[in-house]
Amino acid sequence: MSEKGGTVNKLFAAGAMTLAVALALSACSSNTPSGSQSSAPASGGKQKVSFLVFPSPNLPESYWKAQVDLVTKANPDLEVELVAAPSESERNDYAKQLAASGQLPDVQIGMQDLIALEPSLATWTPEELKDFLCPTCGAVNGKILQLPTNTQTIPNVYYSKKLFQKAGIAEPPKTYADLLADAEKLKAKGITPFVTGGVFVTSQPWTAILATDLYAKTPDWMTKRRGGEVKFATDPAMKAATQKFTDLATKGYLDKRQIGQDYPKTQEAFLGGKGAMYPMGSWFAAAADASSMKDDIGVFAWPGDDGALHMPTFTGGGLSVSATAKNMAAAKKFALAFQLTKENLDASVKADALFPAIKGYTPPSDTGPVFKAVYDLWQKALNEKATVPAFSWEAGDTAMLPGMQGKFWSTAQDLVSGKKTVDQALAFLDTEWEKSG
């Protein structure tokens, strides 16, 4: 007992010391006002702003630091505190969780569920939006909550030229029939036709098919769904498109074992040659250009039955400001500076292959080959007026109801894994829709 008692005594001594130190430290920290708690400018006349960002393979912590430094260098009165969300795919849920517990940082980037976040976000005025190409994009109840900074095309199809050659495919497919024929050729050679992954990645081909087969004919489908004029389960075009998507899995063109891997792994899989085609948003161009196989990667738009171009695009994804930001003026100033500084935009082009939707902006000329190809495809679609919304990526009043985006993504996995039939999946989406509304 005495021996053990000795240990415990020492432990107590250590414990008492720790307690003393801990109390001292916590007293200090509670005396120092942090940015979130003080409305007055902090020491040195600096205005503190907290900024919620998300790490992704394209956008590591160092990228965000550098981006913020660019702004604070030009605006020395701002002091920015970075808050990182756990991952790219969870940034939305994380922001909502923070908002629900009253901890939403002053500024956020790339929020998607604007309807759910509406009560927590500040509105932008037309004056503040004068430099943006699409000042009404992503409106919620007529209010702009998020700066419509950039356009993304979701998805493009990236393909490995080498693997196409190996399967004897001379050129990218022009029609949907070509695409299926090419997939069959690839499969015959033992090459996985499409790389897929978990979270949102599984749904990318579905979004592509819905662009060519649904949105091309009914661009206001989502508005109709919100008005109750159409339903997932009863709309024939929706059903046919979903069947097409499911067939890709049943024919074995998608490896259903890949739906367990996260987004960074999926990207790695395509760049590691584990599949020939990769339907993915325009942002992947940045990672493609940064990889060693950039010259081997080609891009084409997902083809429809008739081969006409229908490019799914989304404009928005910029910064939003919390309605309860203690220092609203500083938060808005930071957000606008972040979005309108040319160096910041150039960096976002290079790191995340964004297409800034800012008046008078042109991307730098030294971008990589994949970015150029994706950008040109988008320009072509713009010229031909062939852009359609990207299903599940819409924002504001033209988006799905709050919480539905995640349901849509997980339903895509259910279809690929065979857990749900097309009818079950669409009925499920309708049920969840009613629940959200």
Place this chain on the structure above:
Amino acid sequence: MRPTVPWLRPLVALVVGGVFFIPLYIALINVFKESRQVASGAMSLPIPPTFDNLIRVLTSPDSLFWSSLRTSVLVTSLSIIILTVLSAMLGHYLARQNTWWSRVIMVLLLCGLMIPPQVILIPITQVLKALGLMSTLQGLVLFNVGYYVPFGVFVFSGFMKGVPRELEEAAAIDGATRWQTFWKIVFPLLRPATASVLIFLGVWIWNDFLNPLIIYGPREGTTIMTGIYKSLGQYAADFGGMFALMFLATLPILVFYLLLQKQFVKGLTGGATKG
């Protein structure tokens, strides 16, 4: 009771233990391998071992490890020390008093032992907000104290039954106050119980993930476990770094546990043997 084959038991034990150990082995050796090697052959020995992963984590510019280590040490030490003091006194009070309300308190505390935090997290955020303690270290400590007090009381009051009441009575006759009697005479006798409470709660609070994730907002930093969770994206392609971070995050609590292992296991099994 003569074993028919004397080497059979150690052999089987070794094999079973070995299989069970494989995941820990993988976690351990990968700390000392380059990320490339981790991806290609997870099982192979790290030859030659590299300390790059550990150095990278320890010197990373965002000092994620150091800042969350500081938070976790603060939260854990503050929580377990306050818990020990409060639950020892409460446990003593409830074990010695036999009024109807002390019994009610005891029953309510015992119910608390099985309440999952998920059930109360939503209102907890409201309560902490009302107290102005949401997303503060003090708020998280306060929650830990409230949530784990039943366990401390359970251990202390159970142990108190074995402490002879006559000791306290003698002290009372000698003119000692309750406070003096408790801290000078009773508490030192509770050492094994104290050790169990410290270690159990230390391990639980150090390893806690959900509560700090919700209560201790992102602005003030992270505890070590929420820190790991939040850097999963950052370390997605860097297995070596990930394993190094996890190794470093586990090391303090593992050492703490190993130092007091005897008491820990004893505290754990006290009830099972029924004396």
Place this chain on the structure above:
Amino acid sequence: MAAGTTIHHHKPGHAQAGVRWRRPGGKGAGLWHFLSFAAPGTLIYFCLVVLPITLSFGYSLTDQALLRPKTHFVGLRNYQLLLQDETFLQSLRVTTILTLIVVIVPNVLGVAIAVLLDRRGWLYNALRSVFFTPMVISSVVISVIWTRILADDGPINQGLRALGVSEPPGWLSDPDIALYSLSSIVCWQMLGFCVVVYLAGLQGVPQELAEAAAIDGAGPARRFWSVTWPLLAPALTINTVVLLISAFKIFDHVKVITNGGPGTGTTASVALVILQEGFVENRTGYASAEAVVMLIVIALLSVITLRVLQRREVQL
């Protein structure tokens, strides 16, 4: 602790009479005693556990949403909706399967391993530590380790491919398998706890009893079932109740390993769904109703299990 519990404790009535505290203040002393010894812990417990539980019940009768200012009383509507909510029912199914596995497997393997390790010597001491280590490691860390091991390019599938299996199972990506993989991980982590509790139980089994049975000609299996196993009844009770409660409230593993996927809710536990509804979908009233149901189920399950097993202890 074991030594402590052997001492016979006094009858409460006697204690009351026995202690006479010589303190100024007379009647106030009792109050002072309560205030100084019991009040701080009790107060914090009431504010952070009892009050929130009461609030949960209250919220569950409203359509509260934290981000929306107005809240209405809706009576039992949330509970009616729950009964038809496929997401919630699915999470109950998932949690039940996981709980069954996690209660049974570590218990069975735990007894076997405890019997195997019930010997003296450095080897057995070392092995006991090995089995106990996962209990000390955070479930977040355990989850990340296993995610790596079970990944399609992880060591298990690499090994299977090397053995010539061309299409090894997608341990975490196949919706039919993922829940079982997840359960196995939890079993692995909880096994050490069971082993230690059973080992302690075995130490309470008198050696003479087993030897007497051996002299009577009982084989090892018979000796175990008729001598050892009945004496392990208290250990079985502890393990079962602890496993039951830990498994039913499982969150960390699910959040880190699958986040409820692959697909819709194939591994989403009740705890995950509650937090998702409450903090992400911002339907706090509804989530509180789910939380209340979870609390009732856990309370019923543990009380029933405890009763049944304790009755069994007495009968043995």
